[in-house]
Amino acid sequence: MANEGFFEKVYQVAKGIPYGRVTSYGAIANYLGAAGSARMVGWAMNGAANKDVPAHRVVNRNGLLTGKHHFQGSNLMQQLLESEGIEVVDNKIQNFEKHFWDPMKEL
DNA sequence: GATTTGACTACTA
């Protein structure tokens, strides 16, 4: 697992998100050591769209599906989350803290 | 090589 770049790291963490869990960009960025650069995580997701990375499990700190607009469908992201047992209302995750998955603590 | 952009976060008013 050579560090090919920032993106690969993000992919690794994103793939490490267990089923029915979600995390925030900042949490991933912090885990990568790029704390404060949550934008980089989102940017990395731009390439993750072509990978096997469950980007739908990654949301902003408010639990809001900010990146849903980047998915194929308009409500695909929400449906995927709901499919995992996560309550999503108005593009926002309910009980976000309950579903929140911290890579630093879990990994 | 400089400028722009970007799926964010935190602080301040």
Place this chain on the structure above:
DNA sequence: GTAGTAGCCAAAT
């Protein structure tokens, strides 16, 4: 509680 601004860093143009 809401709104606006600043800071962050890396990739694309």
